[in-house]
Amino acid sequence: MTPLKSGTVDLVILSALHEQPRYGLELADHIGTRSGGLFELSEGSLYPALLRLSKAGLIEGEWQPTPGGGSPRKVYRLTDSGGQELARRRAEWERLQVAVNALLLRRGVRA
Template identity: 45%
Template sequence: MTMKLPGAGDQRRSQLLRGVLDLCLLSLIAERPRYGYEFVESLTESGLELVSEGSIYPLLARMERAGLVASYRAPSSSGGAPRKYYRLTETGGAELADGRAVWHEFATQAGRILADTTDTTDTTEPDTPTEPTGGTT
């Protein structure tokens, strides 16, 4: 019997997301410029609800320092303080294209391995080959 750890699915999803979160953000920015909370909303709507603003802003700052995104301030539609929007740079567009290619290749390769439909719960030892019996009479 296989034991499942509580929350193991969320932990695995979180680890997988951590590895591609930058690409997800670049892809969202490629659609249109966005401000911080819009990323959380879009990711949640896409089923990636494990992301908080606390993980988005440091990543956006690193991406801006790396020249992948540029930011600008624009008035808030609600009349509040101006919002900081992020737009994709040319370097960011190239990084997104490269990252997508790597992701698709990786997902295809991992998918082949994980798509195995054999029953892996059988814990019996495989049959051991035996020496042929019989002889001449």
């Protein structure tokens, strides 16, 4: 597995939480599975990113009981501001893809 680059960590977290609320390790597993095992979020990069996104008001966490009576888990969900930020970052990502593909495939970018 490959660690995600810092600029994409927030984007993939916001995108995964747009689908549904998730707790930390569930989120990391989802990203790893969805990427076909290509991306890995270690706890050392996941939890600081969740804290950063939470402080920015893009996500919020709530402690919920664990099925089967285990320790409670903090489940994160996207806020309205987070949804708006996700839309902005997706559009930025799409523009970047077009520009990089134009360079790699030697085609011009149409504005």
